[in-house]
Amino acid sequence: MTIEMFSIIGAAIAVSFGAIGPALGEGRAVAAAMDAIARQPEAAGTLSRTLFVGLAMIETMAIYCLVIALLLLYANPFAG
């Protein structure tokens, strides 16, 4: 197997496993926010703003995996 094949496999693994954790975390966050909005609809503005910021923070982990995958595919330091 060449470096390129390893890189493609590595990129696929990075994205697929890196998406699991943030997906679960974002699901929990949205569920909690829905619960809170259902209990207190008048706080929906503050809640959704905080939710967006929190989701962005959680999403960062998945984005780091995407960066690793992109580096492996397009800017691989080992493949000449």
Place this chain on the structure above:
Amino acid sequence: MMHESPIAADIWFHLGPVPISTAVVTTWAIICLLVLISWLGMRRPQVHPSRLQMMLEIVVEAIATQIEQVVGRNSQPYLPLLATLFLYLVFANLSAVVPGAKPPTGHVETPAALAAIVFLSVHYFGVRTQGLRSYLAHYTRPNLLLLPLNVLSEVTRTFSLMVRLFGNMMSHEFMLAIVAFLAGLLLPIPFLLLGVLIGLIQAYIFTILATVFVGAAVTGREN
């Protein structure tokens, strides 16, 4: 099927020795459009506003209210930067809908420039509001031991601000290309609609995060 790298800039033409990328041209076009709209709306501002002036006022006031709610003080000093950021990002992300145009945020250099602007202006606002000593002191806030972590988080949050915008826009562009490759005619339309939603949400998230960073810097509390 191998695309050109999304990390490298695609050069459209050379202006003398300076290479001009497509993203730069699109950005110029968006700047001209925004300036034109604002100039048309605010050429002769009136107490009984015209339609365009009314629309511009509603947009600016809505953004000002949002900023005020996050920062918790008068939004006037931060409004020019953050509102410009938001309006530019909305236009840039939605330029994917125009046939032939590519969103400049889908290449790494435009989000990097925007994130650098946010990074520098956060420190500018923080130092201007709190003074240099008290602003630098907030890096040692809970404990002096946390100084390296605070400095590190300063870098990583700017980096993730950049990569979030770039990653979302770029991956959507990729997805559209793949869908158009598989089935050319009607199938890409729902994905284009999804792209409008993603573009608006990413513009909102980028701006609200910049606002939160500025708010944390000027009030001296953690976000």
